[in-house]
Amino acid sequence: MATIKQIANLAGVSRGTVDRVLNNRGLVNPETEAKIREIAALLQYTPNKIGKTLSIIKKNIKFGFIIFSSTTSNPYFEDVVTGIDAKSKELEEFGVTVEKRFSDFDNIEPQLNSIDELIAQGINGLALTPVNNPRISEKLLSLHHMGIPVVAVNSDIDHSGRIAYVGSNHTQSGETAGGLMRLMKNGHGNIGVVLGSKDIRGHYERIQGFADILEKYAPDMRIIEVQENHDDDIESFYVTKEMLAHHPEIDGLYIASAGVYGACRAVMQLGLEKKLTIISSDSVPMTVKLIRDGVIDASICQQPFTQGSKPLQILFDYIISQKKPETDIFFTDIEIKIRENL
Amino acid sequence: MATIKQIANLAGVSRGTVDRVLNNRGLVNPETEAKIREIAALLQYTPNKIGKTLSIIKKNIKFGFIIFSSTTSNPYFEDVVTGIDAKSKELEEFGVTVEKRFSDFDNIEPQLNSIDELIAQGINGLALTPVNNPRISEKLLSLHHMGIPVVAVNSDIDHSGRIAYVGSNHTQSGETAGGLMRLMKNGHGNIGVVLGSKDIRGHYERIQGFADILEKYAPDMRIIEVQENHDDDIESFYVTKEMLAHHPEIDGLYIASAGVYGACRAVMQLGLEKKLTIISSDSVPMTVKLIRDGVIDASICQQPFTQGSKPLQILFDYIISQKKPETDIFFTDIEIKIRENL
DNA sequence: TTGAAAGCGCTACCAG
DNA sequence: CTGGTAGCGCTTTCAA
Numbered sequence: 001m002a003t004i005k006q007i008a009n010l011a012g013v014s015r016g017t018v019d020r021v022l023n024n025r026g027l028v029n030p031e032t033e034a035k036i037r038e039i040a041a042l043l044q045y046t047p048n049k050i051g052k053t054l055s056i057i058k059k060n061i062k063f064g065f066i067i068f069s070s071t072t073s074n075p076y077f078e079d080v081v082t083g084i085d086a087k088s089k090e091l092e093e094f095g096v097t098v099e100k101r102f103s104d105f106d107n108i109e110p111q112l113n114s115i116d117e118l119i120a121q122g123i124n125g126l127a128l129t130p131v132n133n134p135r136i137s138e139k140l141l142s143l144h145h146m147g148i149p150v151v152a153v154n155s156d157i158d159h160s161g162r163i164a165y166v167g168s169n170h171t172q173s174g175e176t177a178g179g180l181m182r183l184m185k186n187g188h189g190n191i192g193v194v195l196g197s198k199d200i201r202g203h204y205e206r207i208q209g210f211a212d213i214l215e216k217y218a219p220d221m222r223i224i225e226v227q228e229n230h231d232d233d234i235e236s237f238y239v240t241k242e243m244l245a246h247h248p249e250i251d252g253l254y255i256a257s258a259g260v261y262g263a264c265r266a267v268m269q270l271g272l273e274k275k276l277t278i279i280s281s282d283s284v285p286m287t288v289k290l291i292r293d294g295v296i297d298a299s300i301c302q303q304p305f306t307q308g309s310k311p312l313q314i315l316f317d318y319i320i321s322q323k324k325p326e327t328d329i330f331f332t333d334i335e336i337k338i339r340e341n342l
Numbered sequence: 343m344a345t346i347k348q349i350a351n352l353a354g355v356s357r358g359t360v361d362r363v364l365n366n367r368g369l370v371n372p373e374t375e376a377k378i379r380e381i382a383a384l385l386q387y388t389p390n391k392i393g394k395t396l397s398i399i400k401k402n403i404k405f406g407f408i409i410f411s412s413t414t415s416n417p418y419f420e421d422v423v424t425g426i427d428a429k430s431k432e433l434e435e436f437g438v439t440v441e442k443r444f445s446d447f448d449n450i451e452p453q454l455n456s457i458d459e460l461i462a463q464g465i466n467g468l469a470l471t472p473v474n475n476p477r478i479s480e481k482l483l484s485l486h487h488m489g490i491p492v493v494a495v496n497s498d499i500d501h502s503g504r505i506a507y508v509g510s511n512h513t514q515s516g517e518t519a520g521g522l523m524r525l526m527k528n529g530h531g532n533i534g535v536v537l538g539s540k541d542i543r544g545h546y547e548r549i550q551g552f553a554d555i556l557e558k559y560a561p562d563m564r565i566i567e568v569q570e571n572h573d574d575d576i577e578s579f580y581v582t583k584e585m586l587a588h589h590p591e592i593d594g595l596y597i598a599s600a601g602v603y604g605a606c607r608a609v610m611q612l613g614l615e616k617k618l619t620i621i622s623s624d625s626v627p628m629t630v631k632l633i634r635d636g637v638i639d640a641s642i643c644q645q646p647f648t649q650g651s652k653p654l655q656i657l658f659d660y661i662i663s664q665k666k667p668e669t670d671i672f673f674t675d676i677e678i679k680i681r682e683n684l
Numbered sequence: 685t686t687g688a689a690a691g692c693g694c695t696a697c698c699a700g
Numbered sequence: 701c702t703g704g705t706a707g708c709g710c711t712t713t714c715a716a
Contacts, residue, residue, distance in 0.1 A: 054393065393711090
């Protein structure tokens with residue numbers, strides 16, 4: 001609870017001098033400095049966050065947030081946007097503004113352009129769902145060198161200098177789906193899996209986790225087939241239908257990413273909703289409806305709201321304190337949702 | 343983003359006057375007042391929380407937090423304490439101190455005494471897990487009239503004037519257990535239930551919710567017997583053992599409150615851990631171990647950490663803004679935990 | 685009934 | 701290299 005003022009008084013110097021020492025700005029007489037540091041240590045000085053925040057108001061801090069377009073087939077990101085907007089509003093009274101951009105899932109150029117535009121606008125921090133590509137990493141690394149903090153959201157990216165990752169532990173998400181499937185099938189069953197693409201790291205990790213758990217705890221369960229739907233409902237419909245038609249022994253379905261509606265339509269068209277145990281991912285409105293209707297039994301969710309709000313909080317804290325969070329990985333909770341706790 | 347200063351300038355008065363009008367303190371010339379209100383409305387003035395917080399530091403705000411004793415058999419509350427301590431530390435830099443007290447689950451006098459002692463200490467707000475009794479309600483009502491805000495935690499209490507409730511929706515918690523049990527038993531099974539006491543509202547609500555869901559969605563499932571263990575592991579052991587011995591047809595067990603360890607020991611002694619599907623409540627260390635060991639299949643949790651931290655935040659916000667939160671009920675999330683997402 | 689000023693903790697800037 | 705001062709938004713006290 002020591003303040004700069006107290007330290008100044010005790011040391012017989014002005015607050016400015018204490019500030020210079022404690023925040024390493026400008027030069028100070030070594031003796032004075034030593035004395036100040038000693039007193040600060042003695043009093044266990046920790047800067048008061050409110051004081052810092054108040055004095056930052058006039059700086060007009062600006063953040064950028066680039067997210068995968070909400071106009072694609074995956075409405076998941078709308079919930080992320082809700083989180084962004086809520087936190088943006090909260091930060092408004094500190095004079096912070098947030099500029100949102102949308103970019104495509106698998107298209108590098110637009111994302112690079114968005115980043116450049118935001119830099120040109122003079123942002124003080126950036127949060128984004130990065131396309132997993134070396135050119136993006138390099139670009140982010142350059143932001144890092146410019147002193148602009150970057151937070152990766154939903155999907156992490158290596159060699160980018162990002163100060164933190166906020167998102168799901170996809171492996172554990174898959175494991176949870178596997179564990180739950182085992183419980184619901186009582187350890188026996190033949191499982192079909194539908195996912196976006198094995199090339200997307202998060203998707204791959206999910207089926208890995210899923211398979212690992214079955215192998216470890218459910219020797220009598222097997223994964224019959226894994227199909228890709230590229231997060232597209234139409235494609236999802238067809239690949240699921242074909243898979244189920246070819247494998248009548250399948251009695252469990254794990255939909256590991258988007259395309260939930262398409263897959264379920266296939267199930268319904270084949271009249272298999274009673275027979276199949278279905279676990280999906282996330283809880284967009286259509287998924288919620290399908291759970292309510294009893295088609296989907298459970299969904300594994302990843303707190304999209306937090307994925308929108310937390311990154312902005314991390315950036316803001318970084319601006320305030322000028323240091324990275326203690327841990328650079330913020331895994332969102334892995335939530336199991338069924339009809340009763342939606 | 344309008345500030346008091348701006349309004350004062352525009353109105354041609356001092357900040358003090360604007361403050362008096364906007365916060366209804368002291369008398370102000372009606373004309374001046376009208377003018378100030380008009381400008382404030384025009385600029386959509388909202389007080390800056392940081393400014394308010396900063397100026398509240400010197401007031402030495404003090405909160406009390408009364409919680410069920412952590413020395414009883416239910417270690418659940420230790421996690422609540424962790425939440426209290428974390429938030430206390432966070433509030434420290436605003437000059438806030440928090441005084442913890444422990445009182446017994448079913449003993450009125452000590453809780454009344456604790457409340458009186460805290461009042462004597464001059465607390466500015468109180469959070470507590472209230473014993474559900476009219477004498478407690480009355481006492482809390484008197485705090486309300488003294489202008490001391492009260493938040494009920496974990497268990498709500500009527501006619502007490504509390505400004506908010508933070509805790510689980512017990513009915514929904516029971517429903518979730520029911521829904522999950524149905525999924526894991528594939529709609530067929532005979533269930534035994536163990537709970538603390540039917541006289542405790544939260545416990546009763548849980549079995550109500552549980553039973554409702556079975557009735558609604560699982561016509562082929564039945565609740566065979568409901569036993570009380572008074573949250574005591576030894577008692578839990580005996581009643582569970584007896585129940586299972588008398589009813590060999592039971593193949594599912596719902597442990598709705600504490601006494602999880604005792605109940606599971608009974609199951610293990612009878613060698614029924616493979617046969618029974620077990621759903622418990624909360625995730626204290628022993629429960630976590632039992633889930634890891636595969637004895638318990640799933641547990642329905644109620645975010646104890648939040649139950650410790652959120653009430654203090656609500657009290658603090660109330661002190662800052664002098665008004666109640668928009669909603670007076672803060673349900674914690676109902677989390678389904680299995681081995682893979684513990 | 686109102687204005688002026690000090691203070692909460694920190695930062696920034698100017699003058700020396 | 702250092703002190704002094706003003707300012708961020710709000711509250712409170714003293715004086716008029």
